[in-house]
Amino acid sequence: MKTHENGSLLHRVLEPVCSSLNEEAAQKLLHLKADRKTQARVAKLAEKCNEGELTPEERREYEMYVMANHFIAILQAKARILLMDIC
Numbered sequence: 001m002k003t004h005e006n007g008s009l010l011h012r013v014l015e016p017v018c019s020s021l022n023e024e025a026a027q028k029l030l031h032l033k034a035d036r037k038t039q040a041r042v043a044k045l046a047e048k049c050n051e052g053e054l055t056p057e058e059r060r061e062y063e064m065y066v067m068a069n070h071f072i073a074i075l076q077a078k079a080r081i082l083l084m085d086i087c
Contacts, residue, residue, distance in 0.1 A: 010074070018078040023086055026079035032072060041065075 021029070034042070045062040048054050054062060 014074060014078070017075065018082075021079060021082050023083065026082045029072075029076055029079040030083075032076070038065075 042062070042065050045054065045058055045065065048058060049062055
């Protein structure tokens with residue numbers, strides 16, 4: 001699948017969520033943060049990744065965290081846009 005097709009797919013998946021956002025939900029999204037245990041785990045996996053020491057299982061786990069982070073970052077960007085339009 002080509003990059004622009006991936007972007008289009010992601011847009012189609014996220015659009016129903018984004019169109020359902022109200023001001024309160026958008027504010028909550030902007031303050032969404034992983035708990036300390038999760039942050040520590042991701043930091044450990046990132047360090048191991050940088051050193052080339054991840055096991056295959058750790059790599060899958062780390063990639064899932066990275067994908068989740070990208071997904072949340074996109075939702076947060078959409079929330080910022082919504083809040084700018086409201087103000």
